[in-house]
Amino acid sequence: MELFERDDVAAAASGRNSGSVQHPFDRVLSELHAETLRHYRELEGFELPDRPAGVLMLAGDLRPLESARAEIARLWPELRPALVGGRDLRRLEPNLARGLWACRLETGYPVRPAAATLAFAGRARRAGALLHEGRAAWPWVRSGQIRGVFAGHERCASGSVLVAAGPWTPEVIDPTRTWSPIEPVWGVVVEVRLANPPRHVLEEAGVEDVAAGAAGSLFSLVSTAGAVSLGSTFLAEEPDPRAWAAALREAGAAFVPALRDAEVVRARACARPQSLDGRPLVGPVGEVEGLWVAAGHGPWGISAGPATSRLAADAILGRRRIPASLAASRATTTYAR
Numbered sequence: 001m002e003l004f005e006r007d008d009v010a011a012a013a014s015g016r017n018s019g020s021v022q023h024p025f026d027r028v029l030s031e032l033h034a035e036t037l038r039h040y041r042e043l044e045g046f047e048l049p050d051r052p053a054g055v056l057m058l059a060g061d062l063r064p065l066e067s068a069r070a071e072i073a074r075l076w077p078e079l080r081p082a083l084v085g086g087r088d089l090r091r092l093e094p095n096l097a098r099g100l101w102a103c104r105l106e107t108g109y110p111v112r113p114a115a116a117t118l119a120f121a122g123r124a125r126r127a128g129a130l131l132h133e134g135r136a137a138w139p140w141v142r143s144g145q146i147r148g149v150f151a152g153h154e155r156c157a158s159g160s161v162l163v164a165a166g167p168w169t170p171e172v173i174d175p176t177r178t179w180s181p182i183e184p185v186w187g188v189v190v191e192v193r194l195a196n197p198p199r200h201v202l203e204e205a206g207v208e209d210v211a212a213g214a215a216g217s218l219f220s221l222v223s224t225a226g227a228v229s230l231g232s233t234f235l236a237e238e239p240d241p242r243a244w245a246a247a248l249r250e251a252g253a254a255f256v257p258a259l260r261d262a263e264v265v266r267a268r269a270c271a272r273p274q275s276l277d278g279r280p281l282v283g284p285v286g287e288v289e290g291l292w293v294a295a296g297h298g299p300w301g302i303s304a305g306p307a308t309s310r311l312a313a314d315a316i317l318g319r320r321r322i323p324a325s326l327a328a329s330r331a332t333t334t335y336a337r
């Protein structure tokens, strides 16, 4: 097995995300998430906390949280959604602003953003895979069949090629962009220093709406060993992360006042690979025999991606079928070479 990465492993969203492994609030993705937790528990060199830290979905008003709580209680009672406010909320998170309400969910494992990707890369190397970093690759197709990849001036032969290029997947598969079911949604995350970082994963309510395409930013704060990640934007164009640092800090101060004076360590930007229906596209793609895809996890890639990878690998090896809800064939514009 050979992997071609045009940059370094984990250089994009898989190394620059907010670092919360959490339930993705979707029927199909939640199954991938449950399987992903099992993969993480067996992954050498990666530590998933035994118990979730808990997610606090935050709002200034109780009403949107009441409906979110009712919906989550109906669909995923195992998340034990509970509304918390006032003194009870400050007992959970003493540094939150006054007047906020929260819906607490039993999910959210803070991890270092790049940790899982680097650990999987280590496992692949130990299993004998060749990882070529700093080498972009494109499918090499002849007569409707995959022959391998073009990498620089070289051709590397292979009977199967899996494209897992995140938001760049459509342009790698189809340079004409006729097939374009995944779009980048750019996120800025600011790493800050906080004397009293939160114990929970903090999130402003409404991530489903912005993930579905409304531009702007939503507050989130995730504290992992050694770093506190303040997020994040949802933008169609690549932003200058430094230009967003002040705005994110100011917006965040409405939830955690100490953010107003928090030192900015660094700011980073990366793109979520947002698919047409919010679920990844997996399996054979277009009319080319031997060409496969696994991409499109949007804001949930470190929470569900490892199970997608397992599914794609099993399907290539003929061990499992791709369920219709994840099949790449649901992106209807076909593409042929």
Ligand SMILES: Cc1cc2nc3c(=O)[nH]c(=O)nc-3n(C[C@H](O)[C@H](O)[C@H](O)COP(=O)(O)OP(=O)(O)OC[C@H]3O[C@@H](n4cnc5c(N)ncnc54)[C@H](O)[C@@H]3O)c2cc1C
Pocket: 004, 005, 006, 007, 008, 009, 010, 011, 012, 013, 014, 015, 016, 017, 018, 019, 020, 021, 022, 135, 136, 137, 138, 164, 165, 166, 167, 168, 172, 185, 186, 187, 188, 189, 231, 232, 233, 270, 271, 272, 273, 294, 295, 296, 297, 298, 299, 300, 301, 302, 303, 304, 305
């Ligand atoms: C701000 C932000 C915060 C996030 N926070 C979370 C979170 O807390 N929890 C969560 O579950 N998810 C989160 N996500 C989502 C998650 O990070 C992504 O869904 C996931 O990382 C996508 O993984 P991927 O491997 O598909 O794509 P990527 O990580 O983008 O990897 C694609 C790789 O393909 C390479 N590539 C592109 N073209 C080529 C080519 N021609 N040849 C070779 N290589 C190529 C790129 O260099 C890149 O390294 C967040 C995303 C963002 C943007």
